[in-house]
Amino acid sequence: MTLTISQVLGCDVSTPDLAGVAFDDLATVVDDRADEFTVMLRDVEDAWEAGQAREAALRRGSDLRGELAAAQPLLTGVAQALRGFAADSRAIVNHLRELVNEAEGAGYTVTDGGSVSVGAPRSTAASAYDLQRDAARHGDQIRQLLERADALDESTIRKLTANRAPNSASGPGSGAVARESVPRAGTDPAKVHQWWDSLTDDERRYLIATYPDLVGALDGVPVTARDQANRIVLDSERDRLAAESREMDAYLADLRRRVAAGEEVSSEDLSRHGLVEHRREEIAGKLRGIDQILNRLESTDPGRPRAYLVGFSTADDGRAIVAIGNPDTADNVLTYVPGTGADLSHPAGDIRRADYMAEDANRMEPTAQTATIMWLGYDAPDTLPAAADHRYADGAVADLNRFQNGLRATHEGTTASHNVVLGHSYGTTVIGHTATQTGITADELVLVASPGVGTNDASDLRGVSPEHVWATRADGDPIHWAPDLDIAHGNDPTRKDFGGQTFTSDPGDHSSYWKENNPARANIARIVTGQDGEVR
Numbered sequence: 001m002t003l004t005i006s007q008v009l010g011c012d013v014s015t016p017d018l019a020g021v022a023f024d025d026l027a028t029v030v031d032d033r034a035d036e037f038t039v040m041l042r043d044v045e046d047a048w049e050a051g052q053a054r055e056a057a058l059r060r061g062s063d064l065r066g067e068l069a070a071a072q073p074l075l076t077g078v079a080q081a082l083r084g085f086a087a088d089s090r091a092i093v094n095h096l097r098e099l100v101n102e103a104e105g106a107g108y109t110v111t112d113g114g115s116v117s118v119g120a121p122r123s124t125a126a127s128a129y130d131l132q133r134d135a136a137r138h139g140d141q142i143r144q145l146l147e148r149a150d151a152l153d154e155s156t157i158r159k160l161t162a163n164r165a166p167n168s169a170s171g172p173g174s175g176a177v178a179r180e181s182v183p184r185a186g187t188d189p190a191k192v193h194q195w196w197d198s199l200t201d202d203e204r205r206y207l208i209a210t211y212p213d214l215v216g217a218l219d220g221v222p223v224t225a226r227d228q229a230n231r232i233v234l235d236s237e238r239d240r241l242a243a244e245s246r247e248m249d250a251y252l253a254d255l256r257r258r259v260a261a262g263e264e265v266s267s268e269d270l271s272r273h274g275l276v277e278h279r280r281e282e283i284a285g286k287l288r289g290i291d292q293i294l295n296r297l298e299s300t301d302p303g304r305p306r307a308y309l310v311g312f313s314t315a316d317d318g319r320a321i322v323a324i325g326n327p328d329t330a331d332n333v334l335t336y337v338p339g340t341g342a343d344l345s346h347p348a349g350d351i352r353r354a355d356y357m358a359e360d361a362n363r364m365e366p367t368a369q370t371a372t373i374m375w376l377g378y379d380a381p382d383t384l385p386a387a388a389d390h391r392y393a394d395g396a397v398a399d400l401n402r403f404q405n406g407l408r409a410t411h412e413g414t415t416a417s418h419n420v421v422l423g424h425s426y427g428t429t430v431i432g433h434t435a436t437q438t439g440i441t442a443d444e445l446v447l448v449a450s451p452g453v454g455t456n457d458a459s460d461l462r463g464v465s466p467e468h469v470w471a472t473r474a475d476g477d478p479i480h481w482a483p484d485l486d487i488a489h490g491n492d493p494t495r496k497d498f499g500g501q502t503f504t505s506d507p508g509d510h511s512s513y514w515k516e517n518n519p520a521r522a523n524i525a526r527i528v529t530g531q532d533g534e535v536r
Helices: 005-009 014-047 052-105 128-162 189-197 201-210 212-216 223-260 267-297 348-364 391-410 426-437 519-528
Strands: 307-313 319-324 332-337 370-376 418-424 444-448 469-472
Touching: 005 052, 005 128, 014 052, 014 223, 052 128, 052 201, 052 223, 189 391, 201 212, 201 223, 212 223, 212 307, 223 267, 223 307, 267 307, 267 319, 267 348, 319 348, 332 348, 332 391, 332 426, 348 370, 348 519, 391 418, 391 426, 418 426, 418 519, 426 444, 444 519, 469 519
Parallel strands: 332 370, 332 418, 418 444, 444 469
Antiparallel strands: 307 319, 319 370
């Protein structure tokens, strides 16, 4: 089917967006009910001591719980497809309307099928040949957009079809894949993507449901699949941490009761008390961070791009990679690397910055789709003294390099996205070490409030030429106190002898770059959308 201009411009993108929000909500409800089933089965097991009826009831309950759990990623997949369709359609509609208005404004005749002819031009300064050529150019661009709309329709149908329930006639083992066949962590993303492409829909669903921890962590697996898998991992980790917290609360309450009653308390209990208190605080922080991530993932505002959980772990200080919009289908993709103090206990501020940058770029260039990614995929230093150590940056090199390569491997379509990597504070040091040690797959680098990037020469940053390396420092930023003596991480990259480009930002503190009306935000949006010549 070939879509017409009137059909595309008449598309109400809010309808699939709202439907996608509803499916995301339904996925959350189904997941909650599956958790309730788990509690109910535990209660039945405890209360019903023995008998064949007990065993039959537990088996049936377990089957129902499994069906609910299996439905959750399918519903999430439908939500992804619908909201992705809405986001892509919005960019196509905006671009098509702009082209049609431009052609008609020049006096050309535009047919509903996309043909453009000279008609009665409003300007007679151009030759007939130039007018014909300009009309043909408009016609080619309009037809390309209509073809893109056709392709979007077809790809959305495929995605919706892929998220159907498994064929029960195939039996419970349908799509089963051995855990050993999953590529190891650290595998080249291009090879991972080839492996994923070789799987059937049933096999992919099986892997997401059975080994979500493996699928969610693999660069080279499409963002939609990683999102489905990581939501399962996050939910499981949230339940595990909450249960551990309840056990510790019960232990501490009992210990306090024994002390208050004058009962004897062993030295082992007293020693364990401090460890339990520390662990409880650590868990409370991670649960707080999980709730902040869920707050964005479960946003029901159709005016905001859908969020995707691209990476998640509670190990050590925790890891979280949250995309605003789908990087695999976006025209522009920005990876934001936060700096000192970033960890799983408080990701909301960094996610909010990613939201701001997506909003700014999509407003500045509404005819293209921009996705942003908050990449907390490394162990950031906790304190300023720790931030003088380059080992945190070195520890992130392989992960950031592989993540950026993964974005290239999974991007859909024949045209590569315009990829930008932006760091704030120590995040710029991570970018610098990655670019100097392994090279970095990006079109632009943006260094905000940098303490240094491990080199004093922009040409050492492999993968990006110096004219596409950008830096800014606010006049009031305390980062200025770091001496330019080529110590720690090197000199200020806004210096002229660094050899990169600079852009302006308002005077302010170390976190003011994302404040409303700060020119840094507009400049970042220009860089992200490929308008380098407009950067100030």
